[in-house]
Amino acid sequence: MGDWLSHWIATRNRASSTVRGYTSHVRLYLSPYLGKLILAEVSVAHVHAMFTAIARHSEALGKPMSPATLNRIRATLRTALNAAIRQGLLSDNPAARVELPGARRPRAVVWTSARVEHWEKTGERPAVAVWTAAQTAEFLYAIGDHRLYAAYHLIALRGLRRGEAAGLRWCDVDLDGGVAVITQQLQQYDRHLTACPPKTARSARVIALDRTTVAALRDHKDGQRHERARAGKQ
The missing domain is CATH 1.10.443.10 (Intergrase catalytic core)
Incomplete structure (x- = not known):
């Protein structure tokens, strides 16, 4: 598995920001947890065990990994194994059959004067806020x-x-x-x-x-x- 991941990464366009994310996932998670397994023998149980270990390790460090990050790691593994299927090295993709907690993307809200006032009073602010046209104009003028x-x-x-x-x-x-x-x-x-x-x-x-x-x-x-x-x- 480790050899396949190294080959797969080496054949990607390394200038791509997406492939840089792939490379990071392979180096930090996929190779350490799955690299010593035989490619054709990687199973759903192996992939589940990997994600359990990743989650426990991040929690032990006091930095729990978000569902979005876990899903991105799974997407990298799924893409790598799909490439192995196209090469005739696998007949099934175990990463496609692994369920993880859903990753919710924060919805953007307009940074209205009421929300600004609430933030100034409480320090609480939306995860993603969008300027109004007036705020954008004020910024560009400044x-x-x-x-x-x-x-x-x-x-x-x-x-x-x-x-x-x-x-x-x-x-x-x-x-x-x-x-x-x-x-x-x-x-x-x-x-x-x-x-x-x-x-x-x-x-x-x-x-x-x-x-x-x-x-x-x-x-x-x-x-x-x-x-x-x-x-x-x-």
């Missing part, structure tokens, strides 16, 4: 002179992910036409920034740019030109 204002503007108003905004190149932007094409993102891997494809196929898309966004990008481009001039670079 950082108007920030060097990376254009990036914040794109993320807040055009819906770009952080990696997409960081990976956007001028060759992907048509300021006259008012569009930007999302073709890549920047991800951190082994302490280095790596350009890689967008997170999903749908993430490769064309973004319409309104006049205020075009103006912010033109200002940013002028700022870059001035910085290069001050640094003595053409």
Whole structure:
């Protein structure tokens, strides 16, 4: 099993943030608990025992593992074993028959003035809160002179992910036409920034740019030109 997991990880696109999650799960959980087993003999009982041991170990450390994390580990194992099935090494996927506690994603709520007041009084706040349009406008106005204002503007108003905004190149932007094409993102891997494809196929898309966004990008481009001039670079 350990040999298969190592082979499976080695054949993935290591620039992908998803594969980095796979690698972490294999290193921390799957190989230590299942690595010495024969691949074809891994059973539902083995997988159950692994998750029981992981849960008990995390509780002993005083950091109980969330259902969401356990489900992500199971998803990695299921994906690895599905690949083994396609290679003819397995006929069944025991990870697909293991039930874990359901992982509930927190629902986002609007960060209304009433919720802000409640947070200021009690310190209690929602797990995920979304700014109102007025709060977003207030934030952008407050950082108007920030060097990376254009990036914040794109993320807040055009819906770009952080990696997409960081990976956007001028060759992907048509300021006259008012569009930007999302073709890549920047991800951190082994302490280095790596350009890689967008997170999903749908993430490769064309973004319409309104006049205020075009103006912010033109200002940013002028700022870059001035910085290069001050640094003595053409």
